[in-house]
Structures are given as C-alpha cells and as structure tokens.
Amino acid sequence: MEAKRATIKDVAEAAGVGVATVSRVLSGGSASPATRERVLAVAAQLDYRPSALGRNLRQRRTGGIGLLVPDLTDTFFGQLAEGVLACARSAGEPVVLGSTGDDPEQEAELVGMLLEQSVDRVIAVPSGGADTWEPAARAGMTVVFADRLPAERPGDALSGSAPGPVSGSASASTADLMLLDGVPPPPPVPPVPPTGVPAVLADDRAGIRTAVRYLRGLGHRRIAFLGGPGHDRRVAAFREAVGPQVDDDLVVFATGSRDSAYAAASGLFQSRPDLTAVLAGGNVLGEAAVLAARELDLRVPRDVSLVMYDDVPWAELCSPPLTVIAQPGRDIGYRACELVLRTAGRRPRTVVLPTELIVRGSCGPLR
Amino acid sequence: MEAKRATIKDVAEAAGVGVATVSRVLSGGSASPATRERVLAVAAQLDYRPSALGRNLRQRRTGGIGLLVPDLTDTFFGQLAEGVLACARSAGEPVVLGSTGDDPEQEAELVGMLLEQSVDRVIAVPSGGADTWEPAARAGMTVVFADRLPAERPGDALSGSAPGPVSGSASASTADLMLLDGVPPPPPVPPVPPTGVPAVLADDRAGIRTAVRYLRGLGHRRIAFLGGPGHDRRVAAFREAVGPQVDDDLVVFATGSRDSAYAAASGLFQSRPDLTAVLAGGNVLGEAAVLAARELDLRVPRDVSLVMYDDVPWAELCSPPLTVIAQPGRDIGYRACELVLRTAGRRPRTVVLPTELIVRGSCGPLR
DNA sequence: CGCCTCCATGGAAACGATTCCATCATGGTT
DNA sequence: AACCATGATGGAATCGTTTCCATGGAGGCG
Structure with missing residues (x-):
C-alpha cells in the first residue's frame, strides 16, 4: 500500500x-x-x-532559493514574497522562507540554516549589517537584497529615539524653508550598494522627495518623519529633501512592532503639537499614525496631513483615503528573484524601481 | 578565498x-x-x-516542512504563515513555501514539487479537493490542513453566482424569522474532517452563528453573505444560522481576486437594495464590501451593517471601525505546525480554535 | 588465570542521482 | 578491405552523511 x-x-x-x-x-x-x-x-x-535529494548531493547545491523577510504580517512583504514566488515557480525552484522579525540575530541564525541546507541563493530584506552578510557571501552564497540595503555599520539601524512620554518641546528652529519646488529633479542617482551585492530597491529618494515637495506645496513647513527598522535610506532622503535645517525632534523611530509604532506616533503627536504633516516610512507606521491621530482627536487632514510610504489595499478604505507613496512590492520581489537566478557568476547589478505619489485624501492645505 | x-x-x-x-x-x-x-x-x-544534503539522502527525507497558502497578500495568511514559521524555527526545521492562488492546478503542481524535494510534511490551506490530497497522502506525506478542509467533491468550491449587473430582484420570501436568539448554543460540535487528515480550524460555525445572532438582535432580517474560495464551511454555517428560509440571492460568491470580490459586493448591493446587513466571509471580501458600499453611497452602518470575518489591523482604521469575527491566524499556523511535527505516525487529530466577535462600529440597529 | 562482556572505534555500505570514461557497433572514407 | 570517426551505451565513481558490523582492548567475574 x-x-x-x-x-x-x-x-x-x-x-x-x-x-x-x-x-x-x-x-x-x-x-x-x-x-x-x-x-x-x-x-x-x-x-x-x-529525487531532488540525489541530484542535489551530486551537484553539491540544493538549488532552492532562500527568502528572508522581516515580517509576513506586513502586507508589503507579503506582496514582495508573492513576487518572488511567482518568479521562482516559473523557474521551477522551491523557495525556503524565513521571517526574521527584524532581528539581526534571528537573521544570522536563519542564514546559518540556509547554509546548512546548501541553499546557495538568497533574497533578503536585510536586518543585520555587513557582519551578517559578509560571511554569507564569503561562504559562496549568491545574495540579492530587496527593498533595503544592510546597515553600513554593524548595529546602527535603530539608533533613533523611541520617544518616551515627552522628550523635548524645544521647537526652536523650524524655519526650514528652502523652497526647491521649482528646481528640476536631479537625474535619479541610484544609491550605490555598500558591498558588491546586487539589490532591487524602490526609488525611495525620489518618492520621499516628491512627497515632501507635495506637502511643501500645500504650505506645510513642520513635517515629521516616522521611521522604522530598515528605513535609513528613507530618513536620509527625508533629511535631504527637507534641507539642512531639519528639526531633529521631528524625526522619530520605532522598532518593528505595531505597539512600538503606535507609541512612536503617539509620542510624536504629543511632544510636537505644532507639526502639521507626517510622513510615515511604512504601512505599519502609517497605520499607527492614523490610530494615534484618532486617539488624540487630531483630524486628518484638517489638523494634520499624512502621507504613507507603501500603497496597500486598505489605504483606500481609510477615511479619508490615504495619500501614499506607492512602491511596487511584487515587482521588487520578482526582479530580485530574476537577479538571483541569473547573477550566477556575473557581476552584480542594482535595480531601482520607480515609486509613485498617489494623491488621495489625507493631505490638505496648511490652515 | x-x-x-x-x-x-x-x-x-x-x-x-x-x-x-x-x-x-x-x-x-x-x-x-x-x-x-x-x-x-x-x-x-x-x-x-x-550538510543537510548528505544526511537527507541517507535518511531518505528532507525533513523540511511544506507550507501551501492561497495568497500571502491576504493578511490572514500572512499571520498564519508567521505562526508556522515560529513553530518551525523553534524545531529547527526549514519551511518551503508555495502560494497557490486558490488554483487547484497550481496547488497540485506545488505538491508535486514538494514530493520531488522529498518534503514529506505539509501544512496546507487547501484549494483543491480530495483528488489532489488523496494521492499526496498516499505518497507518504503527512498533511495537516489549516483554516479549511478540502472540498468534498472535486470541483465544487466556486459554485455560486458571480453576479453580473443584476440577476434577479425577485425579493419574494424574506420572512426568515425563526428567532433562535434565546436558545442556548448547542455544544460546539467539531466539524468532522472528511478524510483521516488532521486539521486546525477556527470555529467558523460558532463565529458565524454569533455574528448572525448579533445582527438579528439589532433587528436585521435580510442578511447577505459574501463568500470566497474555501468558505464553504462558513456558508454552510451561515445557512444553518439563518435557518431554513435562506434567501439564496443573498448568498454570493467571488473568486480569490480583489476585483472579483469587488464585483461580487457591488453586484450584491445593486441587485438587492433591500438588504440591511452583510457578512463578509474574509478580509478581502470585507474590504470589497466597504469599497463597494462607499462607491454606491451606502453609509455604514446607517444604510447597511457590516460584519467581517477575520480581524486584521486595518479593521480598526476604517470609519467606522469594522465589527469583526476574529480568528487566531497565528495560532492556527502554530498549532498546525505542531501537529505536523508530532503526528508522525499517530492517528490524526483535529483542532478547533475559538473565534470571537469583536464589536466595533460597523453595525447598527435596523432603521 | 582465563573467559566473557561491553564499549569505543573505524571501515564500508547505503542513499539516488549525475557524469566521466571506456567500450562497442556502425557507417563512411581512403 | 582496412581504418577511423561518431554516437549510443553501460559501468563505476562521486557527492556527504548515517549506520551496520567487525575488531580490538580493557575490565570484571568465575
């Protein structure tokens, strides 16, 4: 039988x-x-x-593709994963999944597991820094980063202040007025990957810049940024777009969890009641911002304008519907998978995919 | 080097x-x-x-766990996957992921792939029927179903009418009044799995019954059900809860896609303007219902009350926040993984996890 | 004092495929 | 007619591990 x-x-x-x-x-x-x-x-x-077993042993490679994401509960990573799966299936390759929880330690552990399985091609949304990924690459893995690049220095990802009750209301300088709205956008300079590893990224820089300009155009001057783990490039883009006189109290970080995101958003609103617009660096943060604003009786967009990075289905369900910077999650995954399949020996390439500002109803003119 | x-x-x-x-x-x-x-x-x-390769070959099993879900873009399946991953990691087992798109054919293909990889333990949210899973089990796979059971007869999952513009407004009998609100709930009869395969399910029956009673209690009599693929048990529970005089026009099905869900919801609202409450069988359908209602200028809950199966973070963001039937997605995944790890040879067990009606703001009294 | 037992140990087979290499046959060319 | 090239074919090695079995030594008991 x-x-x-x-x-x-x-x-x-x-x-x-x-x-x-x-x-x-x-x-x-x-x-x-x-x-x-x-x-x-x-x-x-x-x-x-x-049997794949016999074949793999003989060829000394498993032939599958590893996929490491921070959290599948985040719709964006779900989209990304779907993209990877679609491409992998068309290539007949199995996908080994790991969820890192944005924890470098777990990530390293998962990399070890993949190594043990002889999975030698990995697509990662990295949490750890070079100290995790350098060894992996040296062990012969073909790694492609998606959505982010690893932090340059080992552990500086979550440096920002997770705001306690109220840190400082010293709202001294907010005269960051450098209006660059008329200036034509510089040619899209692709961010250079720190190491020789290929990556597929959204054009965060352009996306953030567009959003900041849009808010500026509506009259906003005190714009805050709500960042999460892995949002370094977005923060940098934000600082660049706002100009040299960034008000550092307006740049706030959360860790990966929803609670932390809520705390950060709530703390931000309370410590800086003078802000007029918020740019959330990811959909979890956007969600937190909406929730916190409602809790504090701040109306969107009347009292505060909100732009969220990531377009997710529910952005349209909010009232008002959320204005977002859309990034093609599925495409990012798909392209990353293509890259990891083809980059066998060739020299690494980095792909930057466009973002798009989708204006819905969560931003209004300054009043 | x-x-x-x-x-x-x-x-x-x-x-x-x-x-x-x-x-x-x-x-x-x-x-x-x-x-x-x-x-x-x-x-x-x-x-x-x-090297896992050598070991696996020798022991003639890969030792990983396969995970087959319809769509990672659906937050619920993301939660479920996180649960599986958490359990698998603690057991040191790799997880091979596949997304079926609710297509039995793709599912069968993925099962074949797992077989080829000698992955002999699988957790599946099944799309296909016994004709897919019978052979898998016979090939020696340990299968645990999560969230759903395979359709009994091969291809009867999506039998319902995907409503075109308007099918029939013959709103003849809606005197389905059989008030059972006072009757104490029958003991939670666990749904018997059709085959000898273990499964981890939410207690759909109780969840739906509670929701229907709740709506009844608010005075609603013309309650519609919006179902998707794999919602057979929920539909059955709905029919049972409503009683023998179910108005069949009020039970509508969509396929897995968001477009289809929207079309179904919109069609339902248009063809039956007399309905006063909708029970959405999943979060994608809930989303569609909110969207369609807004598009048709139906206010929630004034014009129509809405209950959604699945609690997802954004349910709270809607305005009004959505009343939902919460099911523990993460736990379902975790338990399923435990089961597939322990059920090695033992006889199958089916686990039913409780659901909870979370009342927020999307239901109101009949007016 | 001798024998038996038990434990540590190493050699070798097995797992299921791919692939190198030798062999053989065939057919064409000189 | 002899020889060579070509192509089909099968045997055997190989991949890295686990596991069976035989061997050898040490220690205990009669």
Missing part, C-alpha cells in the same frame, strides 16, 4: 538499460529515439520522479 | 579519528570523553557544519 517511490535504478531495470542512459534521456542528453521512447514510457508508467 | 565547506571527512582526518566517530559525536552517540572533546574542538575550529 505504502508504495515507495521508484528510483532511477528501477526504471533502468524495467527498461532494460543502464542508469546512465535513463539519466541522459531524462535530462535531455543524447540517446537513440528508440531507447528514449522506451525509457520515457517506462518512467511514466512507474510514475518515476527523480 | 572561496574556501569550500569542510566535510565530515576533513574533520575526521584533522582529529585523527574515523568519520563514523565524528558522526556519532555530533549526533550524540556514545564516545569517550577524550575523543568527544577533541572532535568537537576540531569541528569548531574548522567551522564544520554537517
């Missing part, structure tokens, strides 16, 4: 040929039409499926 | 022992303290990590 699977030897025997011949036929080598036909017939009849 | 990994042979050589001894030491067999220490030291120094 529990018939175990037929092996190549069974097929060879049944077809009256050698195992080498079977292998050749099945992997497209040369063989006479007669034998080929016979072998195929027998294989079909025995329902033979070559 | 590209130092390839050390093998057990290298370790044996360096430690001056046989490979068998190394294997024994590393897998906890008997060995003298002296050798044990030496081997461990050498292994550590060489950074030796046993």
Whole structure:
C-alpha cells in the first residue's frame, strides 16, 4: 500500500538499460529515439520522479532559493514574497522562507540554516549589517537584497529615539524653508550598494522627495518623519529633501512592532503639537499614525496631513483615503528573484524601481 | 578565498579519528570523553557544519516542512504563515513555501514539487479537493490542513453566482424569522474532517452563528453573505444560522481576486437594495464590501451593517471601525505546525480554535 | 588465570542521482 | 578491405552523511 517511490535504478531495470542512459534521456542528453521512447514510457508508467535529494548531493547545491523577510504580517512583504514566488515557480525552484522579525540575530541564525541546507541563493530584506552578510557571501552564497540595503555599520539601524512620554518641546528652529519646488529633479542617482551585492530597491529618494515637495506645496513647513527598522535610506532622503535645517525632534523611530509604532506616533503627536504633516516610512507606521491621530482627536487632514510610504489595499478604505507613496512590492520581489537566478557568476547589478505619489485624501492645505 | 565547506571527512582526518566517530559525536552517540572533546574542538575550529544534503539522502527525507497558502497578500495568511514559521524555527526545521492562488492546478503542481524535494510534511490551506490530497497522502506525506478542509467533491468550491449587473430582484420570501436568539448554543460540535487528515480550524460555525445572532438582535432580517474560495464551511454555517428560509440571492460568491470580490459586493448591493446587513466571509471580501458600499453611497452602518470575518489591523482604521469575527491566524499556523511535527505516525487529530466577535462600529440597529 | 562482556572505534555500505570514461557497433572514407 | 570517426551505451565513481558490523582492548567475574 505504502508504495515507495521508484528510483532511477528501477526504471533502468524495467527498461532494460543502464542508469546512465535513463539519466541522459531524462535530462535531455543524447540517446537513440528508440531507447528514449522506451525509457520515457517506462518512467511514466512507474510514475518515476527523480529525487531532488540525489541530484542535489551530486551537484553539491540544493538549488532552492532562500527568502528572508522581516515580517509576513506586513502586507508589503507579503506582496514582495508573492513576487518572488511567482518568479521562482516559473523557474521551477522551491523557495525556503524565513521571517526574521527584524532581528539581526534571528537573521544570522536563519542564514546559518540556509547554509546548512546548501541553499546557495538568497533574497533578503536585510536586518543585520555587513557582519551578517559578509560571511554569507564569503561562504559562496549568491545574495540579492530587496527593498533595503544592510546597515553600513554593524548595529546602527535603530539608533533613533523611541520617544518616551515627552522628550523635548524645544521647537526652536523650524524655519526650514528652502523652497526647491521649482528646481528640476536631479537625474535619479541610484544609491550605490555598500558591498558588491546586487539589490532591487524602490526609488525611495525620489518618492520621499516628491512627497515632501507635495506637502511643501500645500504650505506645510513642520513635517515629521516616522521611521522604522530598515528605513535609513528613507530618513536620509527625508533629511535631504527637507534641507539642512531639519528639526531633529521631528524625526522619530520605532522598532518593528505595531505597539512600538503606535507609541512612536503617539509620542510624536504629543511632544510636537505644532507639526502639521507626517510622513510615515511604512504601512505599519502609517497605520499607527492614523490610530494615534484618532486617539488624540487630531483630524486628518484638517489638523494634520499624512502621507504613507507603501500603497496597500486598505489605504483606500481609510477615511479619508490615504495619500501614499506607492512602491511596487511584487515587482521588487520578482526582479530580485530574476537577479538571483541569473547573477550566477556575473557581476552584480542594482535595480531601482520607480515609486509613485498617489494623491488621495489625507493631505490638505496648511490652515 | 572561496574556501569550500569542510566535510565530515576533513574533520575526521584533522582529529585523527574515523568519520563514523565524528558522526556519532555530533549526533550524540556514545564516545569517550577524550575523543568527544577533541572532535568537537576540531569541528569548531574548522567551522564544520554537517550538510543537510548528505544526511537527507541517507535518511531518505528532507525533513523540511511544506507550507501551501492561497495568497500571502491576504493578511490572514500572512499571520498564519508567521505562526508556522515560529513553530518551525523553534524545531529547527526549514519551511518551503508555495502560494497557490486558490488554483487547484497550481496547488497540485506545488505538491508535486514538494514530493520531488522529498518534503514529506505539509501544512496546507487547501484549494483543491480530495483528488489532489488523496494521492499526496498516499505518497507518504503527512498533511495537516489549516483554516479549511478540502472540498468534498472535486470541483465544487466556486459554485455560486458571480453576479453580473443584476440577476434577479425577485425579493419574494424574506420572512426568515425563526428567532433562535434565546436558545442556548448547542455544544460546539467539531466539524468532522472528511478524510483521516488532521486539521486546525477556527470555529467558523460558532463565529458565524454569533455574528448572525448579533445582527438579528439589532433587528436585521435580510442578511447577505459574501463568500470566497474555501468558505464553504462558513456558508454552510451561515445557512444553518439563518435557518431554513435562506434567501439564496443573498448568498454570493467571488473568486480569490480583489476585483472579483469587488464585483461580487457591488453586484450584491445593486441587485438587492433591500438588504440591511452583510457578512463578509474574509478580509478581502470585507474590504470589497466597504469599497463597494462607499462607491454606491451606502453609509455604514446607517444604510447597511457590516460584519467581517477575520480581524486584521486595518479593521480598526476604517470609519467606522469594522465589527469583526476574529480568528487566531497565528495560532492556527502554530498549532498546525505542531501537529505536523508530532503526528508522525499517530492517528490524526483535529483542532478547533475559538473565534470571537469583536464589536466595533460597523453595525447598527435596523432603521 | 582465563573467559566473557561491553564499549569505543573505524571501515564500508547505503542513499539516488549525475557524469566521466571506456567500450562497442556502425557507417563512411581512403 | 582496412581504418577511423561518431554516437549510443553501460559501468563505476562521486557527492556527504548515517549506520551496520567487525575488531580490538580493557575490565570484571568465575
């Protein structure tokens, strides 16, 4: 009853040929039409499926693709994962999934697990820094980063202040007026990956810049940024877009959790009641901002304007519907997978995908 | 530079022992303290990590866990996946992921892929029927279903009418009044799995019943159900809860896509303007219902009350916040993983997890 | 003192595929 | 007619591990 699977030897025997011949036929080598036909017939009849185990051992590679994301509960990473899966399936490659929880330690552990499995191609939304990924690459892994690059220095990802009750209301300088709205955008300078690892990124810089300009155009001057883990590039872009006189109290960080995001948003609103617009660096932060604003009886967009990074289905359900910077999550995953499949030996390439400001109803003119 | 990994042979050589001894030491067999220490030291120094490839081949099993879900973009499945990953990580098992898109054909293909990889333990949110899963089980796979059971008959999952513009406004009988609100709930009869396969399910029946009663209590009599693929049990529960005089026009199905969900919701509202409450069978459908209602200028809950199956973070962001039937997605995944790890040979068990009606603001009294 | 037992140990087989290499037959060319 | 080139074919090695089995030594007991 529990018939175990037929092996190549069974097929060879049944077809009256050698195992080498079977292998050749099945992997497209040369063989006479007669034998080929016979072998195929027998294989079909025995329902033979070559075991990936044997093949992998012989070829010393598992051939699957590793995928490491911070949190599948975040819709954006779900989209990204779907993209990877779509591409991987069309290539017939299995995908081994890991969720890091934005914790470098767990990430390192998962990398170790992949190494053990001889999974030598990995797509990662990195949490750890070079100290995690350098060894992985040195161990012969082909790594492609998606959505982010690893932090340059080991552990500086979550440096910002997780605001306690109220840190400082010293709202001294907010005369950051440098209006650059008329200036044509500089050519999209692709962010250079720190190491020689390929990456697929959204054009955060342009996205943030566009959003900041949009808010500026509505008259906002005190714009806050709500960042999360891995949002370094977005923060940098924000600082750049706002100009040199950034008010540092208006740049606030949360860790990955929803609670932390809520605390950060709430703390921000309370410590700086003078802010007029918020740019949330990810959909979890955007959610937190909406929630915190409602809790504090701040109306959107009347009292505070809100732009969220990431377009997610529910952005349209909010009232008002959220103005967002859309990034193509699915495409990012798909392209990353393409890259990891093709970049076998070739030199790394970095792909930057466009973002788009989708104006809905969560921003209004300054009043 | 590209130092390839050390093998057990290298370790044996360096430690001056046989490979068998190394294997024994590393897998906890008997060995003298002296050798044990030496081997461990050498292994550590060489950074030796046993290759899963060799082991798997020898033991004729990959040892990973397969996870098949319809769509990672759906937050609920993201939660479920996180649960599985958490449990799998604590057991040190890799997880091979596949997304079926609610398509039995893709599902079958993915099962084949897992089979080829010798992944013999699978957690699935099934799309296909017994014709997919029977062979898988027969091939020696340990399968645990999560969230759903496979359709009993091969292809009857999406039987309902995907409403075109308007099908029939013959709103004849809606006198389905059988008030059972006072009757104490029957003991939670666990749904019996059709095959001998273990499953982890939410108590749809109780959840739906509670929701229907709640709506009844608010005075609603014409309650519609918006179902999607795999919601058979929920539909059945709905019919049961409503009573024998179900108005079949009020039970509508969509396929998995967001577009289809929107079309179904919109069609429902247009064809049956007399309905006063909607029960959405999943979060994608809930989203569609909110969108469609807004598009048609139906106010929630003034014009129509809405209950959504699944609690997702954004349910609270809607205005009004959505009243939902919460099911523990993460727990479902976690328990399923536990089951698939322990059920090695034992007889299958089915676990039913409780649901909870979370009343927020999307339901109001009939007016 | 001798024998038996037990434990540590190493050699070798096995797992299921791919692939190198030698062999053999065939057919064409000189 | 002899020889060479070509192509099909099968045997055997290989990948890295686990596990079976045989061997050898040490210690205990009769």
